Amino acid sequence: MTDMPQESGAGGRSRPVRMYRLPDGLGGKLWVWRYLILRRLTQFLVILLFFATAHWAWSLFGAPLISGNLSASSLVGLIPLADPFAVLQILFTRHVLATEVLVGAAIVLIFYALVGGRVFCSWVCPVNPITDLAGWLRNKLGLGNALHLNRNLRYYVLVLSLVLALVTGLAAFEWVSPIAMLHRELIFGIGMGLIGVGGIFLFDLMVVRHGWCGHLCPLGAFYSIVGRVAQIRIRFDERTCTKCGECIRVCPEPQVLNLNQAARKGLVTSGECTNCGRCVPVCPEDSLSFDLRPLIARHNQISNDYSPRRTS
């Protein structure tokens, strides 16, 4: 975030800074919003599949399609899935878990370690549309922060939840998690859990920008740690970047777009990147794109060959 000036470092650039403009046509707009639309579809589909299995008996190969919820589930009665953070908390209560849920947690953990830990946050979590709405509304209203919170606070909340699991013998976050509450009540019947989500909405809207997802949520903190080894990442092409700062303006976790660091590594390395894809379509120079980590160095090399640095 420190490097937003139009001319950067070494020799300065001849390239003019173009600012981003949303296309006028609907087609162009939809193309810009492609990741947003895909994310909303995925989020809706996840809830739909759980709900339809529970209430409309959707099945595949004669077995329930996906029974359970995001805490733990069973895919076609065969493949167990489980929230690795919930399982970790239960392990901290020093109770012996059945193998099924341990296998399920391992499967989910490996999946998110590959696609990017916080892919859960921006593509699956049911709270995300609500905090995104709060963020959008806050921009429209031009509201400032009422409180300063450190973005590392979530890691302390994560540690605290594990300590409390050890002390109280209860999976501390699972018992108060507004994420689990919302998701559970969407599938198994609406109750007062929605109030917790209303609290998050107000907090994000009025108090801190991206307050819950970006500062407090221990599940996001957990997946941030998992995401350090993610194989799907945002490739950063330094040669074409004019450092206009459009990407940082739309990013819900702007600290991950440390462009100096990204230039050194050729990609956005931080596990806190949610792979939401907001930055990709708004970059006027197409300097940011989704890519597979092992291919990124090669792709950057190709890019360099075709558009060599134009500095003296």
Added chain:
Amino acid sequence: MAQAAGSGRRAFLIRLVQGASLAASAGLVWTYVLRNQARASPFALRPPGALPEAEFHALCIKCGQCVNACPYETLRLATAWEPMPIGSPYFRPREYPCLMCPDIPCKEACPTGALSAELGDIEDARMGLAVIDTENCLSWQGLRCEVCFLSCPVKGKAISLERRQGVGGGLARIVPWVHSDHCTGCGVCENRCPTDEAAIRVVDPSLVQGRMGAHYRLRDHDPAGLMVFDTPLEAPPADRGAQKKIPGLDALNLGDWP
């Protein structure tokens, strides 16, 4: 320079203590919420095979697979602010009792072991214990009802009919009697009880069941309430001679009481 280093260390220590205090106070509030939730547990009837409450609380991941596996409308997950621990499965017999599936699909669906895999026979389940409000039970008040007895899935074992002598020369009554060693707590009796508010209810045994203590040694227990003792009380051996010899000393003091 030394001064600056000292103040830096001091500032660091102060920040450390402040951070720890913040964590401690947040932890206290958080713990209070958790304890408050867990405290509601005696009012929740759990699916068959549920481990003792403390273990169940720790292991249940609140995924609802038992709820989905239940072929009836028995099980549900507690929503927030219900007087039940949040998100955990429970049932209300008056609304829908457990119908005691022999294959126990809810237990089979549990991925964490919160519903114990060791439960093989549904009749060994102990979801709760039926208790009778004798003041409002039709049979206990002298009417013929017997609905709970007739609807009980553990027929004749969990609820029996007993003949009670009428009080003060009144007519004898046939009353239902619950046997805790067979009652699974399925709640069919509570569901079918014809009174406005159920006069037989399933509750967590810890709320109603006493414990006698091992030093009371009984051989037989007549369900109608009559205790039959192991050794019938015998009259003290009559050593009239000794009694006569020492006036004022009763038989207990002679040392030959069994």
